Amino acid sequence: ICFMQNALRQQRFVREVTIQYNLCNEPWLKYSISIVADKGLKKSLYTSARLKKGEVIYLETHFNRYELCFSGEKPRSIGSNSSASDLEPEKHQNNSHHHLQNGDRGAMEHELRDVFRWSRCKKAMPEVAMRSIGIPLPAEQVEVLQDNLEWEDVQWSQTGVWVSGKEYPLARVHFLSAN
Structure with a gap:
């Protein structure tokens, strides 16, 4: 009985793969x-x-193509000092935790966070053209809608994606890598 329950449980998660034309x-x-x-x-x-x-990740609605890519790491302040701003990435050391002395205001801890970029592709191009231009697409090929997104700012649903509170109903998806 336990085997059948496991088989039924696994069967629920079998994904249906459907091909559409972009x-x-x-x-x-x-x-x-x-x-x-x-x-x-x-x-x-x-x-x-x-x-x-x-x-x-390239995602399409019925009319537009969007690009979601990693755009780097940025330091985020953790602590009670609300007046301290994030350090510039080039001033930040490679370790994931860094203490900064702020005079008598005490120590401020910084940790690196991954940030992502959500862009609308100005023109939908065939994969061969995209690869020749570069993945992710260069700045002149996209309109950046949201930059420095944390992963939690991107919420997937059954019908699409919410990025910083705005819904994009999706039709198609495609993963590409630079190599």
């Missing part, structure tokens, strides 16, 4: 939350980790 008439996957959902318990399989390793 805005350039190339085959892409129909958007499904299971495509962008984290795979398993290994952090290396998390969608955010895939982006950090250089993959980029």
Whole structure:
């Protein structure tokens, strides 16, 4: 009985894969939350980790193409000193924790946080053209809608994605990497 329950439980999570044609008439996957959902318990399989390793997610509505990519690490202040601003990335050391003395205001701790960029592609191009230009696309090819997003600012749903509180109903999804 236990085996049958496990089999039924696993069967519920079998994903349906449907191919659709993108805005350039190339085959892409129909958007499904299971495509962008984290795979398993290994952090290396998390969608955010895939982006950090250089993959980029391209998402399409019926009219526009969007790009979600990793844009670096930024320090975030942690502590009681609310007047301190984030350190500039180039002034930050490579370790993940850094203490900064602020005179008699005490120590401020900084930790690195991953940040992402959400952009609208100015023109939907075939994959070959995109690869020749560069993945992620260069600044002149995209309109940056949100920069310095934390992963929690990107909320996936059954029908699309919410980025900083704005909904984008999605039709198709495609992962690309630079290499």
